[in-house]
Structures are given as C-alpha cells and as structure tokens.
Amino acid sequence: MLGLVVALVYVNQVLFTVYVLRVHGGDVTFVSRYLPEGWFALADGPGMRAVAERVPWPELLAPSVLRVQAFLELPLVMLAYVTVLRWLDRGLYRRVADSWIVWAASLSYTFVFCVVEWGLWNPYTTEDIVIRVCAALVTPPLVQWLARRDGDGPRVSSLAQMLVFAVSVWALGHLVLTVYDTALLYNLAHLGGRLPGALVAVVALVAARLAAGRLPDGEPGRASATVANALRYALVLFLVPALAVRYGPNVGSPLLAAAAGLLVCGAAAALTLRESLAGAGRNRTVLWCGQTFAALLAGGLAGYAAVRAVTDVYYEAGLLRGAAVCFVAAVVVCALTDRLIGEERSVTGAA
Numbered sequence: 001m002l003g004l005v006v007a008l009v010y011v012n013q014v015l016f017t018v019y020v021l022r023v024h025g026g027d028v029t030f031v032s033r034y035l036p037e038g039w040f041a042l043a044d045g046p047g048m049r050a051v052a053e054r055v056p057w058p059e060l061l062a063p064s065v066l067r068v069q070a071f072l073e074l075p076l077v078m079l080a081y082v083t084v085l086r087w088l089d090r091g092l093y094r095r096v097a098d099s100w101i102v103w104a105a106s107l108s109y110t111f112v113f114c115v116v117e118w119g120l121w122n123p124y125t126t127e128d129i130v131i132r133v134c135a136a137l138v139t140p141p142l143v144q145w146l147a148r149r150d151g152d153g154p155r156v157s158s159l160a161q162m163l164v165f166a167v168s169v170w171a172l173g174h175l176v177l178t179v180y181d182t183a184l185l186y187n188l189a190h191l192g193g194r195l196p197g198a199l200v201a202v203v204a205l206v207a208a209r210l211a212a213g214r215l216p217d218g219e220p221g222r223a224s225a226t227v228a229n230a231l232r233y234a235l236v237l238f239l240v241p242a243l244a245v246r247y248g249p250n251v252g253s254p255l256l257a258a259a260a261g262l263l264v265c266g267a268a269a270a271l272t273l274r275e276s277l278a279g280a281g282r283n284r285t286v287l288w289c290g291q292t293f294a295a296l297l298a299g300g301l302a303g304y305a306a307v308r309a310v311t312d313v314y315y316e317a318g319l320l321r322g323a324a325v326c327f328v329a330a331v332v333v334c335a336l337t338d339r340l341i342g343e344e345r346s347v348t349g350a351a
Helices: 002-023 046-053 058-064 067-088 090-097 101-119 125-149 159-184 188-212 222-238 242-251 254-276 282-309 315-341
Strands: none
Touching: 002 046, 002 058, 002 067, 002 159, 002 188, 058 067, 067 090, 067 101, 067 125, 067 159, 067 222, 090 101, 090 125, 090 222, 101 125, 101 242, 159 188, 159 222, 159 315, 222 254, 222 282, 222 315, 242 254, 282 315
16 A cells, blocks of 8 residues: 555656646746745656646646645555554554554644645645645544454564564665655656665565565564564654654754654653563673663664765665664674573574
8 A cells, every 4th residue: 555655646746747847838936936945856858748748638737736745645654654563563563553543643743744834835735734634534544444454464573583674664764765855845857866776775675575474483582572672662652753753853843852752762761671671680680781781882883883874865864774774783782692691592483
C-alpha cells in the first residue's frame, strides 16, 4: 500500500507538470510566489512536453496543484512509520494499529500539517485544510484494515536481524526523503540527480527484506535485548508526537520540540531499564551498565562520524544516516559483549 501511495504522488506530479505546461505555459509563479524557495523545479524537457501535448482537457488537472498532495501526505507518512514498526515486531505493529494510537497520530499529524498550511497561506489553503481533515478520517481505518489482514511474522531479536532491520530503515528513509524533495515539494526536475541514490536504496531495501525472511531467530543476551526493547518502546511512544517534534523547530518552538523529544526518549529509557534489569543480580547489573556505556559511546562516535562525513541537502538525511550507523555500532557492541559474557544463546530455529 505504501508503494501505491508513492506511485499516486508521482502520477500527480506528472499531471501537475502537464497542467502547468498547458494552462500556464510552463510558468509556475501563479503558485510559487506564495511558497518559500526550493519548490517547483519543473521537469519540462522534450519528453514531458510531448506527453503534455497529448493530454486532453488539461484544465481539469487543476486539483493537482497542492490539493491532491494534501490528501496523500498523511497516508504516506503514517504508512511509512507503521511499516518500520511492522519490520521490527509484527505482533506489536498489529496491536498498535488496532488501537486508539493510530487515531491520535492521525489527528496530531493533521494538526501539524494544518499549522504549516496556515503559515504558508495561499489561495488553496482553505481547501487544503479541509482535504487534510478528510485524510485524517480515512487514514486510520486504512492502517487498521491492512494490519488486520496481515499475518504473523518474526520479531527482531538476533544480531543479524537487527542489522538487516537497520539497513531496511535507512533505505526506506532515504526513499521517503527522495519523495519529499522530488514530489512533495514539486521538484520533479530533481529526480534525475536523486535517481542513482534512490536505486541504491531500492536494491538495499529489497535485499534486506528478502534476507529478513530467511534469518533464523536467536536468544539475545541482556544487552542486545535492551537495544531491541528500547527501540520498540521508542517507536510506539514517538508515533503520536513524531511530526510535531519534526516541525517544531520550523513552525513552533524549538525548545518545546526538543523537550518533547527528550521526554519520549526518557520514557522509553525508563521502561527499557525496568524490563532489562528485571531479575538481574548485582554483578550482572554492573556488567550491563558497562556494556550499555560501551555501546552508547561506540554508537555515538560512529553516528557523529557518519553525520559529519557528508554534507546533505536536507539535515534529515544526515540524521538518518547517523542514526542507522549509531544503531549498528551499538548492537554490534552489545552482541559481542553478550557473547564474551557467555549470555547470548545459539540459534533456535528459522524465522
């Protein structure tokens, strides 16, 4: 379903380009003057112009200007998020999708989108807000319907599964950022430059998902289980405020957004700490603290190096790369130290 939504986003981009070429002579100032710089890089080459000339009644494509995207943006974001949760823990994904949390997330994201719309006031704003409210009512039932049709699946636990999960999330995040730049900002002309990286991400994603279905389950040690549990808690707790935290520095209060992010991290850490140290004796607790410190240090240094290694057009790309590398480094340290302690168990069966 996520792929279908992405396809519809790009179909709308083509229709938007046809509309601008045929109705406005290729001039996007009728809408671009209301929005910040960095939007509306029109793909108006010979091929696109040839397509545009063959489309009848181009005036009917007027809704392709902002309004179609206003409906598709919420399902795109929510489906991408729950896809990550599904990869991590199929059972948890189904429980969350079938709960009030998806409705709360839908309302939260829609509120943020509407605040952004209001801040970028233009002749389409009122219609866009109404359309976004409609999307907020439609998207949660869609997510729930998909979850109820889903079957059982593995829960990420072993080192190999966590590494494949990290690759999957990085690749999906890279593709979402590509869609954001080339489609949600109406920059279809950027697609050529983004295509090589997007193809690498597609190959990595397909390979990772194929591998995920073939990896055996394992019994992780205490430190490795801590990382997996922390990720589960963080993804669930972050689901509702995610977009508010993302846009807080731009349209709200940076301090409030930072506080919300830290609150989520703190709550996830507290819940993880309680679960991870349940039944642990004094000596094991001390060892766990050492493992956790080593993992955080290694992950932090590796993530910082990954962020600084490349200058990105969008800072989210650097954060995504840094988070993925940080996660990989942390889980490797945890798995190795668990094995040294003799706590990690051997593989128990196929996933």
